[in-house]
Amino acid sequence: xxxxxxxxxxxxxxxxxxxxxxxxxxxxxxxxxxxxxxxxxxxxxxxxxxxxxxxxxxxxxxxxxxxxxxxxxxxxxxxxxxxxxxxxxxxxxxxxxxxxxxxxxxxxxxxxxxxxxxxxxxxxxxxxxxxxxxxxxxxxxxxxxxxxxxxxxxxxxxxxxxxxxxxxxxxxxxxxxxxxxxxxxxxxxxxxxxxxxxxxxxxxxxxxxxxxxxxxxxxxxxxxxxxxxxxxxxxxxxxxxxxxxxxxxxxxxxxxxxxxxxxxxxxxxxxxxxxxxxxxxxxxxxxxxxxxxxxxxxxxxxxxxxxxxxxxxxxxxxxxxxxxxxxxxxxxxxxxxxxxxxxxxxxxxxxxxxxxxxxxxxxxxxxxxxxxxxxxxxxxxxxxxxxxxxxxxxxxxxxxxxxxxxxxxxxxxxxxxxxxxxxxxxxxxxxxxxxxxxxxx
Amino acid sequence: xxxxxxxxxxxxxxxxxxxxxxxxxxxxxxxxxxxxxxxxxxxxxxxxxxxxxxxxxxxxxxxxxxxxxxxxxxxxxxxxxxxxxxxxxxxxxxxxxxxxxxxxxxxxxxxxxxxxxxxxxxxxxxxxxxxxxxxxxxxxxxxxxxxxxxxxxxxxxxxxxxxxxxxxxxxxxxxxxxxxxxxxxxxxxxxxxxxxxxxxxxxxxxxxxxxxxxxxxxxxxxxxxxxxxxxxxxxxxxxxxxxxxxxxxxxxxxxxxxxxxxxxxxxxxxxxxxxxxxxxxxxxxxxxxxxxxxxxxxxxxxxxxxxxxxxxxxxxxxxxxxxxxxxxxxxxxxxxxxxxx
Numbered sequence: 001x002x003x004x005x006x007x008x009x010x011x012x013x014x015x016x017x018x019x020x021x022x023x024x025x026x027x028x029x030x031x032x033x034x035x036x037x038x039x040x041x042x043x044x045x046x047x048x049x050x051x052x053x054x055x056x057x058x059x060x061x062x063x064x065x066x067x068x069x070x071x072x073x074x075x076x077x078x079x080x081x082x083x084x085x086x087x088x089x090x091x092x093x094x095x096x097x098x099x100x101x102x103x104x105x106x107x108x109x110x111x112x113x114x115x116x117x118x119x120x121x122x123x124x125x126x127x128x129x130x131x132x133x134x135x136x137x138x139x140x141x142x143x144x145x146x147x148x149x150x151x152x153x154x155x156x157x158x159x160x161x162x163x164x165x166x167x168x169x170x171x172x173x174x175x176x177x178x179x180x181x182x183x184x185x186x187x188x189x190x191x192x193x194x195x196x197x198x199x200x201x202x203x204x205x206x207x208x209x210x211x212x213x214x215x216x217x218x219x220x221x222x223x224x225x226x227x228x229x230x231x232x233x234x235x236x237x238x239x240x241x242x243x244x245x246x247x248x249x250x251x252x253x254x255x256x257x258x259x260x261x262x263x264x265x266x267x268x269x270x271x272x273x274x275x276x277x278x279x280x281x282x283x284x285x286x287x288x289x290x291x292x293x294x295x296x297x298x299x300x301x302x303x304x305x306x307x308x309x310x311x312x313x314x315x316x317x318x319x320x321x322x323x324x325x326x327x328x329x330x331x332x333x334x335x336x337x338x339x340x341x342x343x344x345x346x347x348x349x350x351x352x353x354x355x356x357x358x359x360x361x362x363x364x365x366x367x368x369x370x371x372x373x374x375x376x377x378x379x380x381x382x383x384x385x386x387x388x389x390x391x392x393x394x395x396x397x398x399x400x401x402x403x404x405x406x407x408x409x410x411x412x413x414x415x416x417x418x419x420x421x422x423x424x425x426x427x428x429x430x431x432x433x434x435x436x437x438x439x440x441x
Numbered sequence: 442x443x444x445x446x447x448x449x450x451x452x453x454x455x456x457x458x459x460x461x462x463x464x465x466x467x468x469x470x471x472x473x474x475x476x477x478x479x480x481x482x483x484x485x486x487x488x489x490x491x492x493x494x495x496x497x498x499x500x501x502x503x504x505x506x507x508x509x510x511x512x513x514x515x516x517x518x519x520x521x522x523x524x525x526x527x528x529x530x531x532x533x534x535x536x537x538x539x540x541x542x543x544x545x546x547x548x549x550x551x552x553x554x555x556x557x558x559x560x561x562x563x564x565x566x567x568x569x570x571x572x573x574x575x576x577x578x579x580x581x582x583x584x585x586x587x588x589x590x591x592x593x594x595x596x597x598x599x600x601x602x603x604x605x606x607x608x609x610x611x612x613x614x615x616x617x618x619x620x621x622x623x624x625x626x627x628x629x630x631x632x633x634x635x636x637x638x639x640x641x642x643x644x645x646x647x648x649x650x651x652x653x654x655x656x657x658x659x660x661x662x663x664x665x666x667x668x669x670x671x672x673x674x675x676x677x678x679x680x681x682x683x684x685x686x687x688x689x690x691x692x693x694x695x696x697x698x699x700x701x702x703x704x705x706x707x708x709x710x711x712x713x714x715x716x717x718x719x720x721x722x723x724x725x726x727x728x729x730x731x732x733x734x735x736x737x738x739x740x741x742x743x744x745x746x747x748x749x750x751x752x753x754x755x756x757x758x759x760x761x762x763x764x765x766x767x768x769x770x771x772x773x774x775x776x777x778x779x780x781x782x
Contacts, residue, residue, distance in 0.1 A: 088513020
């Protein structure tokens with residue numbers, strides 16, 4: 001394997017792994033902040049116990065998220081030096097701003113929250129978790145604005161052999177970045193919400209602290225419903241943005257080969273990429289795809305055949321990931337609606353099968369998050385910056401395949417161990433449940 | 442002062458503050474296994490840095506991000522040219538970070554021992570690697586079209602190795618002073634005594650480092666034309682003297698002395714490098730400089746506004762956090778924290 005493929009693989013592994021732990025912390029930080037707020041204003045100690053219990057699980061995942069995040073920042077320079085030189089003037093700014101405005105905030109105040117139970121007042125402690133929650137979510141915004149620029153480069157001019165920033169407002173208001181941000185962050189909240197529901201379900205099945213876990217379940221269910229609906233809405237905008245700005249990615253997502261107007265949405269599609277057509281197209285709803293993409297039933301959608309094969313993204317990973325992600329998204333809405341209904345009526349414990357399903361559903365939003373990033377990043381290929389620089393042009397010229405192979409294998413092993421430990425500890429402490437209320441003193 | 446020089450200074454300041462802050466984390470990690478005699482004392486060591494190490498590490502992320510944004514070719518050249526060294530630094534920081542969180546999560550002798558070992562590696566290895574990095578930066582690299590023409594083993598030249606050992610001893614001393622300040626009881630006394638002994642080593646290595654820099658680098662060429670720069674090594678020496686555990690009278694004074702020493706020492710080197718961020722070996726001003734490698738004026742202005750607004754706030758709230766956690770931690774009061782590693 002050559003350095004290009006190895007470097008791409010390493011980026012995929014490290015970014016994908018990072019995002020196994022980050023989404024939970026993005027959503028859980030917010031939920032914990034809500035719990036501690038309720039404890040503060042309602043003077044209800046049960047909410048404080050909830051913040052502590054879910055906080056413990058948060059910290060385990062936060063640790064893995066933090067240490068794997070630095071890899072990503074280092075990697076641009078290590079493996080993608082040519083890219084870094086070409087785009088640093090534009091792309092570096094949001095990364096530096098992320099570090100100064102957001103990463104400092106969350107990393108500093110997580111220390112206060114974690115160790116400050118007896119060192120700061122309750123109000124300052126509450127403020128700390130809110131600053132952590134704001135920091136993590138703001139951090140996601142700046143990182144995704146950086147990624148959004150790779151998807152839809154704006155506010156720059158190519159001068160002196162590089163992309164130079166000309167309009168900071170355009171960079172920060174990049175509509176592609178913002179729709180991605182809402183889609184991603186709401187998807188992260190969905191991960192946390194299903195996690196809280198699933199873990200609570202496990203305890204409810206054992207009738208362990210039903211007061212504590214019934215309340216946690218309800219919070220999780222409401223958050224899951226709100227955020228999975230939000231994901232759908234943001235996803236709709238995201239799709240429109242993609243159809244307009246990255247038509248090749250959109251065509252691969254939907255399996256569109258021919259350029260046509262008034263394209264139907266086929267509920268069943270079996271593509272045949274070797275022959276550049278679909279083997280089966282069935283259960284079509286007339287003109288729906290055109291409408292979804294452009295909010296115009298007669299709009300023209302560009303087919304993949306209109307792109308030179310060198311300018312098309314790999315078909316199968318984009319198509320399959322997208323279809324599966326959408327199906328999962330629909331399931332999340334249905335499931336969390338049912339969960340909200342049952343927990344609102346207070347009868348959820350009467351349906352053990354439903355609780356078991358909630359437990360089994362924990363990994364699904366994680367999967368959907370990964371699939372979403374596969375659509376976004378594989379779908380951007382062959383470009384590293386869409387329409388501006390090819391991925392193959394971004395590579396470090398002075399780093400050999402051997403060096404990358406060494407780092408890839410070592411990182412792979414270390415990450416596998418970290419992942420196993422992270423999951424093991426999360427499960428261990430999730431199953432252990434909260435400290436007994438008497439233990440608080 | 443022009444924008445490029447200003448950003449050279451910001452760049453240098455971020456690295457210097459990172460080394461001065463995470464330096465004592467490294468030192469505490471190094472000292473962890475030999476200065477603490479009981480499992481409870483080990484917990485105290487870890488928990489003195491518990492609330493702050495993560496915030497300290499962000500200075501590295503910021504230094505990296507600012508290098509990317511303000512000096513893209515420097516970022517690209519340094520991180521790709523030192524690929525393996527950067528990768529090892531990354532790996533050791535990963536282990537250190539999770540060690541703290543994972544260590545206390547499972548009861549068991551072997552589990553604890555593994556993470557204690559990992560914490561020690563997470564102290565020694567980054568210190569040595571950062572020393573190698575800065576030693577080579579002070580000395581310069583063979584450059585071809587802005588690309589560093591060095592393999593991993595070339596980085597381990599005598600001057601860089603001396604700098605690596607120097608950094609390691611500086612951070613160990615710094616970490617011991619931190620423990621003398623933040624821990625209480627016999628642990629703090631032992632740390633202060635060990636810091637007193639390590640001080641001599643720091644002093645001897647400082648002299649060796651300055652002599653070697655005179656012989657093996659062009660760092661002092663800038664000093665000849667601007668003698669005011671000699672204030673920097675003088676400030677470093679003053680800081681070091683103040684950090685002598687017995688001299689200053691208070692653990693806080695000694696620790697602050699050590700902070701000043703590290704900041705001034707890093708700037709002693711940076712002042713010699715200017716305007717180079719990555720000097721060419723043997724040729725002052727022929728490397729990647731603040732002028733030939735900077736982002737455009739527009740980006741630098743945007744970044745100036747961001748940094749000017751945000752960094753004072755960051756410094757203020759981090760300072761506040763240090764104040765919040767200033768009460769001494771002992772094996773007796775550790776469990777009163779509510780949560781601890």
